Amino acid sequence: MKRTQWTIHGEHVVDENRHIRLSTVDVELPDGVKFTQYVVKMPRCAMTLVLNKNREVLLMYRHRFIIDQWVWELPGGYVDHAEDVATAAAREVEEETGWRPQSMEQLVTYQPSIGTLDQPQEIYLARGADLTDTRPDINEAEEIRWVPLDEAAAMIERGEIVGAATVVAIYRALSLAD
Known part of the structure; x- marks a missing residue:
């Protein structure tokens, strides 16, 4: 060919x-x-789906002014130039939610819009997290909540979760066998 x-x-x-x-x-x-x-x-981004023993996902509720909508999302952000991607993903969880992941494993890597945008997205899975003394950044989220994984999937269908990384991560987590 x-x-x-x-x-x-x-x-x-x-x-x-x-x-x-x-x-x-x-x-x-x-x-x-x-x-x-x-x-x-744009720089590489790292997000983390934190899943606890009850199969609940750690989500943040925030306003995204670009689409003028309140949505639920995974914690995540840019990877600093020389930073290890898994380290960046864990750092973002703690900074944005106050929870420290107990483990980190790479879940999926993708490009969200390859026709115009080059921005690698790496999603990690953390099984469990410990609450820390870190106060979440007030600019990051209005609310932080543990949501059952099945309910998170329903939130996608209702349009409460629209960000590609969160959608990909939730559907990927649903496909994992325990």
């Missing part, structure tokens, strides 16, 4: 900082059609 690729003729950086790189790329399709594509590159 012959594989054809797009030809890149040039790239122009529109804006760049430590959180995002926005550029336009001039490309040519195999059939000769040329156009300009916006490309967004």
Whole structure:
């Protein structure tokens, strides 16, 4: 099978900082059609599905102004440049919720929107967590709650969970055999 690729003729950086790189790329399709594509590159993110012995998931309730909606999400965030991804995922759990994961195992890695966005997403599974003295960042969540895994899946169906990482993680966790 012959594989054809797009030809890149040039790239122009529109804006760049430590959180995002926005550029336009001039490309040519195999059939000769040329156009300009916006490309967004963002740092790797690490999220954690913390699952306790009762098969409850640790979720945060927060407002996402970009979609102007209150949603439930997993804790997570950017991985610092040289930081180990699992360490970053565990750090984010503790900073955002006050719970420290007891274990970390890689669950799934994916790209959320490969047509325009390059942002690797890594989801970890933590089995159990210990409550710490860390006060969760008030800017991160309005509420933190343990939710039964089956109920979390129902929350997806009701539109209360819409973020790709949380949806992927919950469905992946449901598929795991105990």
